[in-house]
Amino acid sequence: MSRIAIVGGHGQIARHLIHDLRRSDHDPVALVRKEEYRAELEGKGAEVRLLDIERQDAAAFAAAFAGCEAVVFTAGGGPDGNAERKRTVDLEGSLKSIEGARMAGISRFVQVSASGMDDPLPAHTGAVWRAYVEAKRDADIALRASDLDWTIIRPGILTDDPATGLVSLAAELPKADVTRADVAAVLAGVLDSRRSIGRQWDLMGGDTPVAEAIASAS
Template sequence: MTRIAIVGGHGKVARHLVRDLRAAGHEPVALVRRETYRDELEALGAEVRLLDIEAQDADGFAAAFEGCSAVVFAAGAGPDGKVERKRTVDLEGSLKSIEGARRAGISRFVQVSASGMDEPVPADASEVWRAYVEAKRDADVALRASDLDWTIIRPGVLTDEPATGLVALAPTLPKADVPRADVAAVLAAVLDAPRSIRQQWDLMGGDTPIAEAVATA
């Protein structure tokens, strides 16, 4: 059994991931900023540790990762809300996770991004959307430039539909819907797939079983 740290451990994808990692024989470690999430996450099978993404520095992240063999960065302020939190959560949270992993001696790092983040932002885009794209893009750039064994998964439009177990996975794909449950299943699968190291893949709903998609992307 290996411990997998999940930054943003109370998010919708993260909660699915906790179940999937537990089913695969791993010990998920959900990193959250609120103690009130503990009972819910422990009931799903996670170890819970407190981590305030915005307030703590890289050393705090490294301490939260103690004893883990991989990190999944699944945190995000979302495409709505305040401009400032796109920087402090989506970008700086990722940067501190990357550095925290290095300081903790962890090489395996999987990041949840979003499709289309390398495309030009339309001139009429809102300030919040522009900040979101720039934060996700720069976080991916930083991870690709690191010496970690990284994988970047870029889902399309997230839904709360039931898992299908069928996806499309490739370096670039037309944007489409994908259930959060299937995103989590792909994250769990790539953690155990050495061929996914240093790969960046778009993830959409599709017709290929997840294990096959990860093996052939």
């Protein structure tokens, strides 16, 4: 059994992940910025620690990761039109998580990104979407360049449909829907997969059971 720190611990994927980690005998540690989330997340079986992604530094991240064996970065600036929060949450939050993990002596790091982040942006791209893509892209570049045992999962179009347990997982895939619950199941699965280290995979809904998809993805 190991403790897994979840950055962005009250997000939609994170709440599914807490459930999946408990089922796989891991102890989830949900890192959140609001005390008001504590009761809900503790009720799901998570340990709750406070961390303000935007206002605290890498040393605070390292302190929040104390006693954990892995970090999962699931945080995002949200669907609003605030381009600045794409930088402060999606990029800087990831960078501080990477440095915090290193400072805490944690090597295993799994990051949720999004498919298509390396594609060129059209000249007419709106400011918010451009900020989002650039933040996710640069966070992935930084993680790939790190000395951590990293895995990057890039889901397609997220839905709130029930888990199917069936996915497609590969270095590149055509964009398609995938449920948040299935994304969480893949995150939980790759944490225990040595072959996923150093891999960046697109994740879509599919017809392959999660464990089999992780074992065979190229």
